[in-house]
Amino acid sequence: MVKSSSTETLPKSFYITTLGCPKNTVDSMSMHQSLLKEGLLPANDPEASDFHLINTCTFIQDATKETIQTILDSIDLKKKSNQKLVVVGCFAERAGKEISDDLPEVDLHFGTGKYDQAGDILKKTFPLDFKEVKEFNEDILERLTLSSGIENYSKPYSYVKISDGCNRGCHFCIIPNLRGKFQDSSEESVLNETRKAIAAGAKEICLVSQDTVFYGKDTDKLLHLIESVSEVKGLEILRLLYLYPDKKTEKLLDLYGKIDKIAPYLESPLQHVSKSVLKSMNRTGEYSYFKSLFEKARSVKPDLEIRTSFILGFPGETKDDVDEIIRFIQDVKPEKVNLFPYSPQDGTKGALLEGKLKDKEISKRVNLVRDAYLEVLKDVHQARVGRTYDAIVDEVTEEGATVRRLQDAPEIDEVVFVENKSLRVGQRGKVRVDSFFELDMAGTWVN
Numbered sequence: 001m002v003k004s005s006s007t008e009t010l011p012k013s014f015y016i017t018t019l020g021c022p023k024n025t026v027d028s029m030s031m032h033q034s035l036l037k038e039g040l041l042p043a044n045d046p047e048a049s050d051f052h053l054i055n056t057c058t059f060i061q062d063a064t065k066e067t068i069q070t071i072l073d074s075i076d077l078k079k080k081s082n083q084k085l086v087v088v089g090c091f092a093e094r095a096g097k098e099i100s101d102d103l104p105e106v107d108l109h110f111g112t113g114k115y116d117q118a119g120d121i122l123k124k125t126f127p128l129d130f131k132e133v134k135e136f137n138e139d140i141l142e143r144l145t146l147s148s149g150i151e152n153y154s155k156p157y158s159y160v161k162i163s164d165g166c167n168r169g170c171h172f173c174i175i176p177n178l179r180g181k182f183q184d185s186s187e188e189s190v191l192n193e194t195r196k197a198i199a200a201g202a203k204e205i206c207l208v209s210q211d212t213v214f215y216g217k218d219t220d221k222l223l224h225l226i227e228s229v230s231e232v233k234g235l236e237i238l239r240l241l242y243l244y245p246d247k248k249t250e251k252l253l254d255l256y257g258k259i260d261k262i263a264p265y266l267e268s269p270l271q272h273v274s275k276s277v278l279k280s281m282n283r284t285g286e287y288s289y290f291k292s293l294f295e296k297a298r299s300v301k302p303d304l305e306i307r308t309s310f311i312l313g314f315p316g317e318t319k320d321d322v323d324e325i326i327r328f329i330q331d332v333k334p335e336k337v338n339l340f341p342y343s344p345q346d347g348t349k350g351a352l353l354e355g356k357l358k359d360k361e362i363s364k365r366v367n368l369v370r371d372a373y374l375e376v377l378k379d380v381h382q383a384r385v386g387r388t389y390d391a392i393v394d395e396v397t398e399e400g401a402t403v404r405r406l407q408d409a410p411e412i413d414e415v416v417f418v419e420n421k422s423l424r425v426g427q428r429g430k431v432r433v434d435s436f437f438e439l440d441m442a443g444t445w446v447n
């Protein structure tokens, strides 16, 4: 799509830059649809657009820095291309006043919870840039979803959001302040989104949320939802993300054993294993419970791999607490581990706690745990070599194909590079792992 501002007869165009996690990608898709409905057209890159929207992230300090840098870069771009710059999402929710005061180049900002009204908000703010939409055509809308920075529909996977917000109140986390209380989507709307994504070419659906197992609270609504989604015609792989490590996840694991389409993948962020640190983080669980939870996951799907995360340096954390994480990693051997240095976020209870550690000490602790994990990772990699896995082809280029084992989530985990150009995107089959790099692997397509 070309930039339209110079041609009076063409509608204006938009591009969405998405930062942060897959949940933001789903929100950007919702904005994309809303903007199309108001008659804007997608642009192929930010420079070519009349409206450049940035969907921001502020989950941790690094994410905030990346957001600010992206806004500053986009201001430079805006000066060259005379476009309107719109900042939305978590950072806009948190720092709306600072954006208004310090960044006059930002033409409009709005926070979370309004993604599906983006078109209407832009139209009311910039009425002269909108032409009347005579007839809204769903077929055109489906075809246009290939552009504007939202590329999921050209891939064999798609994200479907089942809820937003969170009621847990972990003391390090700003998300409940930004996204509000937990609200779940109806089963019908999740099924509709799933069907739409599959009709557009997805074979894998990743269900995302801030807190997946909170869906339906203490009822079996989540189990029912997963069963219903797994039965949607054309769906081949169902991946569940963000499972809080508690009894509900334990119950959910029984379904893993019963539904073949559920990917052999458990993503459960532990954040710590020391009972006292978890308590001060306002989270539940402890070493032995987490170990038994992960053992159960591996027993219901023997090939399953686990992704988890830890926050190092929370106020009051002792060296023994860090040793406990290291012991856990060596003992339980989660295949994929994210490590975050704790950084206090204004507006959270953690920021008010005593016992803050120096940044240098926090980095030291992160490095200690990382070293322990990298040792485990060598064994994890070595154990994969020579093994054959169920897989899906994500991308094919002149060099060959990017293939993903079902043990790996799209855009998050490792991939297998295969020198085979005859494969098709979305093709299912088996890949043998032949060797590995730091994270990714090289392999051979075997059927």
Ligand code: SF4
Pocket (backbone or CB within 6 Å): 166, 167, 168, 169, 170, 173, 174, 175, 176, 210, 211, 244
């Ligand atoms: S469960 Fe905790 S870490 Fe996750 S979104 Fe909710 S408050 Fe944040």
